Amino acid sequence: MIFSSTFFLCVFLPVTLILYYILPFRFKNALLLLASLVFYAWGEPVYVLLMMFSIVFNYFAGIQLGDLKSRRVRRIRKHVFVFTVAVNVGILCFFKYYGFFLTNVNALLGTHIPIKDLALPIGISFYTFQILSYVIDVYWGNVDVQFNIIDFGAYITMFPQLIAGPIVRYEDIQRQLKKRTITLDKAADGAVWFIRGLAKKVLLANNIGMLFDTVFAIPAAQRPALTAWIGIIAYTFQIYFDFSGYSDMAIGLGKMMGFTFVQNFDHPYISRSITEFWRRWHISLSTWFREYVYIPLGGNRVNPLRHIRNIMIVWALTGLWHGAAWCYILWGLYYGILLLLEKYIWGRFLQKCPRIFQHIYTIFFFIIGWLIFTAPSASGLWDNFKAMFGLLGNGFSNSATWYYLTSYLILLILCILCSTPLVRTLFGMVSQAGKRWGQIVASAVYVLMFITSLAYLVNATYNPFLYFKF
Amino acid sequence: MNRRTQQKQKNRFIRIVTLVLFAAIIILADIFLLVSHNREFSERENRVLAKPPVLTTSNLLSGKYMTQAESFISDQFFLRDGWITYKLNADKLLGKKESNGVYLGKExxxxxxxxxxxxxxxxxxxxxxxxxxxxxxxxxxxxxxxxxxxxxxxxxxxxxxxxxxxxxxxxxxxxxxxxxxxxxxxxxxxxxxxxxxxxxxxxxxxxxxxxxxxxxxxxxxxxxxxxxxxxxxxxxxxxxxxxxxxxxxxxxxxxxxxxxxxxxxxxxxxxxxxxxxxxxxxxxxxxxxxxxxxxxxxxxxxxxxxxxxxxxxxxxxxxxxxxxxxxxxxxxxxxxxxxxxxxxxxxxxxxxxxxxxxxxxxxxxxxxxxxxxxxxxxxxxxxxxxx
Structure with a gap:
């Protein structure tokens, strides 16, 4: 199930929340688990079994790790730990990278191993990382073993963040699983977060995404430079509002149920360096890699060569995490290199540059990053790149360019504004204005955002049957 | 009352009003879904609208039930035609000049x-x-x-x-x-x-x-x-x-x-x-x-x-x-x-x-x-x- 659907909004959410609020606290996690399993099974009726296996397996693995700790058998404990991690990573790799791996093996060795087309279980990358955060922290002794399988299952499956994060580390939430307060204020705040996220996803991301689709449906060889830029800028906004909108909805739903999740995006597009960009983009993923890969490898407290190695490992993995294709690995490495360059070569210089230059520099590199991210193939990437710089001989623009630009100008401006904290500041000012009218305007804006999003969702099945089309 | 608490009070008002209206809209949609008769045919779209989903094991396992449920709720949404008109106007307001493969031309x-x-x-x-x-x-x-x-x-x-x-x-x-x-x-x-x-x-x-x-x-x-x-x-x-x-x-x-x-x-x-x-x-x-x-x-x-x-x-x-x-x-x-x-x-x-x-x-x-x-x-x- 996805949040931006009428079924979720009109059936799943109200039923779940009403039950959740009326049940006494000790049943709330059980309901959350049950609801989350339904939520997951809605989109993955078969793979829900896989997830249940993961829950049971890791539940016992956690107990085992805790037990072995008290018995001080370090070697066995290490073996159990490695085995547990291997099973989790193995499942992830099998479903996510198996086809990719074999395609490359076949290409490399000229073999013809038949590739079975496995559907990727939705959210597996997210929940596997949540599981790993638990297993690793139990091994390190950072968190207590969870003996309640319902609480543990609720943590893994928690529907608000199940499909698209944020990746909640067990450490951050273990206390909330036992004790959390549900207040009207928190729920109301949650509704506001949810509406904001929904509007980001449905109004901004989906609509600007159509511009990207239109532009990239034009063969690169016929794409004038400005059109190419408009297309990739559209994608830049689509992915941000899609992803951060989803995270906002997750945070909002969490609040409605008394949880506090970490913030996942913090206006990444206003960053003034790539280093800063990654402190603001998909924060929960960067944190995960930092805690469980980068720091264990030695982080930056090693000699530069090892540091470079660490960075490149982390970023190759970050890329690979996003998907089983070379473009994602390339995208990860691209950021690894940029971060190293900022660290060792031009970081100092960049800091001394005028702010406007820092912004242009950062924007340029993350846009090129998205170009890599969406690359259909190596040659496709190169063509898309050349089109942006007029190297395919299509000139700067044509009449269609202006058509796209005027058709989407308002939306593009909205996207730019909503990428900055400006809108929030302005909104804050308006909401404080006057005795009451500022508050009325502010509430009206939220409700209007919700109604408009709803109209786009209802319209999704707008599908006139044109049998008289011929 | 100092400024901070005043500000907080105001934000609280906004959130709670939003929550209440958010819930009201959803509940309204649900009430309509439950009590009103299903519309069979949309004149405007010239097609038969989705019926309630059929619960069978095979429908559930194939995911067909879920798709049907989603279409049912959207198709039978209260004042559906009104929402569609609203969406189109929102599109126009955003400056869109085409819709579903059709240019919204001059005159x-x-x-x-x-x-x-x-x-x-x-x-x-x-x-x-x-x-x-x-x-x-x-x-x-x-x-x-x-x-x-x-x-x-x-x-x-x-x-x-x-x-x-x-x-x-x-x-x-x-x-x-x-x-x-x-x-x-x-x-x-x-x-x-x-x-x-x-x-x-x-x-x-x-x-x-x-x-x-x-x-x-x-x-x-x-x-x-x-x-x-x-x-x-x-x-x-x-x-x-x-x-x-x-x-x-x-x-x-x-x-x-x-x-x-x-x-x-x-x-x-x-x-x-x-x-x-x-x-x-x-x-x-x-x-x-x-x-x-x-x-x-x-x-x-x-x-x-x-x-x-x-x-x-x-x-x-x-x-x-x-x-x-x-x-x-x-x-x-x-x-x-x-x-x-x-x-x-x-x-x-x-x-x-x-x-x-x-x-x-x-x-x-x-x-x-x-x-x-x-x-x-x-x-x-x-x-x-x-x-």
Missing amino acids: GYLIEQAKEPAEEDFERNLDAIRDFALRHAGDQNIVMTVIPNAVYVMSHLLPTGAPAIDQEAILDRISEKVGTVLHFEDLTQDLIAHRHEYIYYKSDHHWTSLGARYAFDALYPSLGITDPVDTYTQYKVTDQFSGTLASASGASDVRDEIDLFVPDSDIQYVVEYVGDSKKSATIYSSSALDTNSKYEVFLAGNHPLIKIRTTAPNKKNLLLIKDSYANAFVQFLLPYYGTIYIVDPRYYSDDLDKLVTTGEITDILFLYNVNTFVEDNSIAGALTAES
Whole structure:
């Protein structure tokens, strides 16, 4: 199930929340688990079994790790730990990278191993990382073993963040699983977060995404430079509002149920360096890699060569995490290199540059990053790149360019504004204005955002049957 | 009260009002879903709306149940048409100039986007037409015309800068391929000369009777017609026509009128819908005017084979191979032929060569519009069918 659907909004959410609020606290996690399993099974009726296996397996693995700790058998404990991690990573790799791996093996060795087309279980990358955060922290002794399988299952499956994060580390939430307060204020705040996220996803991301689709449906060889830029800028906004909108909805739903999740995006597009960009983009993923890969490898407290190695490992993995294709690995490495360059070569210089230059520099590199991210193939990437710089001989623009630009100008401006904290500041000012009218305007804006999003969702099945089309 | 707490109080008010209204809207939607009768048919979308999902194990495992549930809730959402209108207006407000493959043009015109040729079928069709023409070249007068669409003829009404494709270039390609074996007529300039008149519907992808008339005026010499009737009695049969483009784009407020052009002659005729074994004394179907698809007032829509016998003294018999653009064109042909056979290859499955012989055909006319012709996948099959 996805949040931006009428079924979720009109059936799943109200039923779940009403039950959740009326049940006494000790049943709330059980309901959350049950609801989350339904939520997951809605989109993955078969793979829900896989997830249940993961829950049971890791539940016992956690107990085992805790037990072995008290018995001080370090070697066995290490073996159990490695085995547990291997099973989790193995499942992830099998479903996510198996086809990719074999395609490359076949290409490399000229073999013809038949590739079975496995559907990727939705959210597996997210929940596997949540599981790993638990297993690793139990091994390190950072968190207590969870003996309640319902609480543990609720943590893994928690529907608000199940499909698209944020990746909640067990450490951050273990206390909330036992004790959390549900207040009207928190729920109301949650509704506001949810509406904001929904509007980001449905109004901004989906609509600007159509511009990207239109532009990239034009063969690169016929794409004038400005059109190419408009297309990739559209994608830049689509992915941000899609992803951060989803995270906002997750945070909002969490609040409605008394949880506090970490913030996942913090206006990444206003960053003034790539280093800063990654402190603001998909924060929960960067944190995960930092805690469980980068720091264990030695982080930056090693000699530069090892540091470079660490960075490149982390970023190759970050890329690979996003998907089983070379473009994602390339995208990860691209950021690894940029971060190293900022660290060792031009970081100092960049800091001394005028702010406007820092912004242009950062924007340029993350846009090129998205170009890599969406690359259909190596040659496709190169063509898309050349089109942006007029190297395919299509000139700067044509009449269609202006058509796209005027058709989407308002939306593009909205996207730019909503990428900055400006809108929030302005909104804050308006909401404080006057005795009451500022508050009325502010509430009206939220409700209007919700109604408009709803109209786009209802319209999704707008599908006139044109049998008289011929 | 200091400023901080005042600010907090205000934010609290905003959030709680938002939460209450958020919940109210959802609850309202649910109440409607539970108590109101399900709407079966949407006039506006011209389709049957989704019914409640059916709970079976196989539906659940395949995920079909979930898809059905989602469509059901969206389709039966309270005031559905109102939400759709609201969405379209929101789109317009954002500056969008197209919707579902339809340009929201100037002067209230909705204009279907130009279609690119589906190359393989396109070539196959042209080869088949060429072969067909070669088989009959000596005995019959063969004429072909493919009518450019509003997107090209009325390009001045497109939103500024809208990417359009050159339909004349497509006509040139057709002409190059078949022009040596039949009379290919490019009527683009004849229609462009009248581009400021009402020659295409605003809400539909067809041309009007007036457009068809200008085409006839340009085409009749090659059909061997020497003294055409040039006066017509016009009947405006509706001004409430809301066509395919209105449906597709959602701009349901655009309305057209439909005019019939009846040639001033004393020819009588009878229309036989072969296959339906239905006969009629008129080519117009007034019952279509009560439906959504009012363009079907011409020949009651598309049929595999229609045979029109007239009292015209002329011994000429015409075979018209066509798409729906021709439906509005037939009214102009009536006074000049003893019999007119109208074949729509999309539905026709018999041997056309045989029909040419048995029907004692003297003239063959291919009449299509560009958007349909470039995407057609039935002409080649119909022209080469052997039975």
